[in-house]
Amino acid sequence: MKRVMTIQDISCIGKCSLTVALPIISAMGIECAIVPTAVLSTHTMFDGFTFRDLTDDLDSIREHWLKEEFSFDAIYTGYLGSIRQIEIVQRFFSSFKRPDNYIIVDPAMADNGKMYAGFDKDFALKMTELSAYADIILPNISEAAFMLDIEYPGENASIETIKEMLLKLSKLGSKKVVITGVKLEDDTFGFVGYDNETKSFFKYGTRQIPMRSHGTGDVFASSFTGALTRGFDIFTALKIAADYTSECINNSYKDPNHVNYAVNFEAEIPYLLESLKRFSQ
DSSP states (O other), X not given: OOEEEEEEEEEXXXXXXXXXXXXXXXXXXXXXXXXXXXXXXXXXXSTTOOEEEOHHHHHHHHHXXXXXXXXXXXXXXXXXXXXXXXXXXXXXXXXXXXXTSEEEEOOOOEETTEEOXXXXXXXXXXXXXXXXXXXXXXXXXXXXXXXXXXXXXXXXXXXXXXXXXXXXXXXXXXXXXXXXXXXXXXXXXXXXEEEXXXXXXXXXXXXXXXOOOTTHHHHHHHHHHHHHHTTOOHHHHHHHHHXXXXXXXXXXXXXXXXXXXXXXXXXXXXXXXXXXXXXXX
């Protein structure tokens, strides 16, 4: 069985980070090894959430796994809470990187032109250093702008602007750069990417659904990581993730009882598994 390591926080309620990554990757038939960076009672949309920092435990986990000689087919990082955590994650990459595995970095730190609480310019610049270790990075438009230290172009940024950002991001060192949450010319909503090895752009979109929610980036990154680990090529894995994320949003949009802090990713896991079968044929 394939094994993925994912490094991010646990929000006990909120359907994001590890509470998304663990069930999705596991459902795809992959062992999911978690490295929890913190435990929160809810995600940060809620007021008064509790927070337990686990930074001091991270190196001990890494050292124990090295002693046990564990190996991983992919390493996927999401929300990291501090510059110190980024530095520790760099050590995880150095310890467990192999020529035949993937490192996927989702630099979860901003949305709608604003950084998450507690982050600043120095954090964004440190995230650019982490991206140099990655095979694939998955920033949204806001995160890409902060990593490049440029003015936020807005959620309706032109494809030409997105491509300029991708070219600049590609110089950080990752093999593939994908900006998510992009409105495409045909009124679809999806991603635009750049392959640093072939020097070519690629894109894909799904129908726009008039709903925004927390956790969709985690759904996308988790299902992409799972599909990639299952052996799909990068573009197909991205397409599987985009389609699944769209279905999760649509399910929530149609559900009169859906919560306002996350999407119904659980209900669409059968769709995800059927996608894996369809694209395998």
